[in-house]
Amino acid sequence: MKILVGAIGHESNTFTPFLTTLQDFHPRYGGDTLAPPIRHNAFGGIVATLQARGDVTLVPSVTAHAMPGGVVERRAFETLKGALLEAAHDVDGACIFLHGAMRAEGVDYTENDILTALRAKLGPDVPITIALDMHANIVAETARVVNAMVAYHTAPHDDAYETGVKAAEMLLHRLDGGRLAMGFAKIPFLLPGEKAETSVGAMREMMQLVADLEAQPGIVSASLMNGHCWADVPDIGVIAVVVTDGDETLAQAEADQLAATFWARRADFDFHTEAYPVDEAVRVAMNAPESTVFLSDSGDNPGAGGTTDVTAVLESLLRQGATNTVVAAIWDAAAVETCIAAGVGKRVSLEIGGKLDTRHSKPLPVTGKVRLISDGDYYRGGVREPHRLVQRGPVVVLTVEGVDIVLSANRLSIEEPAHLQSLGIEPLAYKIVVPKRGYLTTPLHVISPRSILAISPGVTNCDVRQLAYRRVQRPMYPLDEF
Ligand SMILES: [Zn+2]
Numbered sequence: 001m002k003i004l005v006g007a008i009g010h011e012s013n014t015f016t017p018f019l020t021t022l023q024d025f026h027p028r029y030g031g032d033t034l035a036p037p038i039r040h041n042a043f044g045g046i047v048a049t050l051q052a053r054g055d056v057t058l059v060p061s062v063t064a065h066a067m068p069g070g071v072v073e074r075r076a077f078e079t080l081k082g083a084l085l086e087a088a089h090d091v092d093g094a095c096i097f098l099h100g101a102m103r104a105e106g107v108d109y110t111e112n113d114i115l116t117a118l119r120a121k122l123g124p125d126v127p128i129t130i131a132l133d134m135h136a137n138i139v140a141e142t143a144r145v146v147n148a149m150v151a152y153h154t155a156p157h158d159d160a161y162e163t164g165v166k167a168a169e170m171l172l173h174r175l176d177g178g179r180l181a182m183g184f185a186k187i188p189f190l191l192p193g194e195k196a197e198t199s200v201g202a203m204r205e206m207m208q209l210v211a212d213l214e215a216q217p218g219i220v221s222a223s224l225m226n227g228h229c230w231a232d233v234p235d236i237g238v239i240a241v242v243v244t245d246g247d248e249t250l251a252q253a254e255a256d257q258l259a260a261t262f263w264a265r266r267a268d269f270d271f272h273t274e275a276y277p278v279d280e281a282v283r284v285a286m287n288a289p290e291s292t293v294f295l296s297d298s299g300d301n302p303g304a305g306g307t308t309d310v311t312a313v314l315e316s317l318l319r320q321g322a323t324n325t326v327v328a329a330i331w332d333a334a335a336v337e338t339c340i341a342a343g344v345g346k347r348v349s350l351e352i353g354g355k356l357d358t359r360h361s362k363p364l365p366v367t368g369k370v371r372l373i374s375d376g377d378y379y380r381g382g383v384r385e386p387h388r389l390v391q392r393g394p395v396v397v398l399t400v401e402g403v404d405i406v407l408s409a410n411r412l413s414i415e416e417p418a419h420l421q422s423l424g425i426e427p428l429a430y431k432i433v434v435p436k437r438g439y440l441t442t443p444l445h446v447i448s449p450r451s452i453l454a455i456s457p458g459v460t461n462c463d464v465r466q467l468a469y470r471r472v473q474r475p476m477y478p479l480d481e482f
Helices: 030-034 042-051 074-086 110-122 140-145 160-175 201-214 248-264 278-286 312-319 333-342 417-421 442-447
Strands: 002-009 057-065 093-098 128-132 148-151 181-187 219-225 238-244 274-277 293-297 325-331 347-352 364-374 395-400 403-408 432-435 451-455
Touching: 002 030, 002 042, 002 074, 030 057, 042 057, 042 093, 042 128, 042 160, 057 074, 074 110, 093 110, 093 160, 110 128, 110 140, 128 160, 140 181, 148 160, 148 219, 148 238, 160 219, 181 248, 201 219, 201 248, 219 248, 238 248, 274 278, 278 293, 278 312, 278 451, 293 312, 312 325, 312 364, 312 403, 312 432, 333 347, 333 364, 333 395, 333 403, 364 403, 417 442
Parallel strands: 002 057, 002 093, 093 128, 128 148, 274 451, 293 432, 293 451, 325 403, 325 432
Antiparallel strands: 181 238, 219 238, 347 364, 364 395, 395 403
């Protein structure tokens, strides 16, 4: 059997004031996508599961993953879609990873656009299954175009690989003569991921219902997608999908039931971390008895499209006299250049941040000492192997009074302690660590003695009522009360 495989992943924030380019995706094409080492992600799970079968030949197409950010340039989207479709001929099935929340210029629902074209090219009888992120914004039509879909079951996402495995297993089930039917239901709910972590609270209880359902005979998989709420597109919300081994009525009834339960509990989804407005969050962190507090700047989270140049939390820290604090990282190429020109140990006066997200931030004038200049090269996991190298350009550390500020020439997403350590920053040696993040990634969470979330301004503001939605269908909870 010949099976088309590929992966295109992007979470597009329509409030982010810049476009995402083809280069941002680091695309690989054709056979290069299967060259080792294949990462331990959904695509890795798909490939490993299919390769374990002696009777499968993989037909590679494209893999492309970009950091969450602004809407994708139309030309970049067409290039990636074209690469997937070009490989899609003479195959017996297709198993694809798509993030599920990618938008392009003029295309609100790119996954549906890609999959509709793929279905047209492969015809009605070739099965297609997809793996998705939990923060996917899928439309109902997609459920009619593909044979099955499954989304991550954890946030933070620790089961990407297993989700790929499941998508591949569902495809093989169908190719081996089994049946698949899918139910799809959606509720009008803008739900930030920070209120839907799967290890605590209402989302944990909802995921228990999913697990119970998946244990029932006849159920192949069930998924809840809390969506990507920072997308001002009409058709958005929380989604329930149930796949059965052929019973369409059961699939739809169970999806409807999951969605109805979610809707009934909508007021129960709240922050699981202590959450406060910016000034209060800083004050609580400064007065905390713990040796170190992680204070998340949640409104400017690059993990959901934040520009990382909003200065509100930094301004509050300096105004309130915080010391032994590190802020990581603010994207400001001009400030990095100024610091490099001055040199290590020199004092500089400059304005930092507030140059990209001018709607939610403004440049902050500071005077400080350049503590460190780095080429910014970083090995994922802190392991010095060539394929782990991430090159994002120069990074400096500027010390302003008691606050170490990491300034980057490109947008950084700090997801693990080793990244900070590569810049000479030992996070647990600080009283306050301010990552540009919403909920902490697992590697940051496990070392954090206490975690506080600042409900801060920016394009990933967790209080969605503070953002200027214009296109989403109304009524929409919690923009409207109902
Ligand atoms: Zn996600």
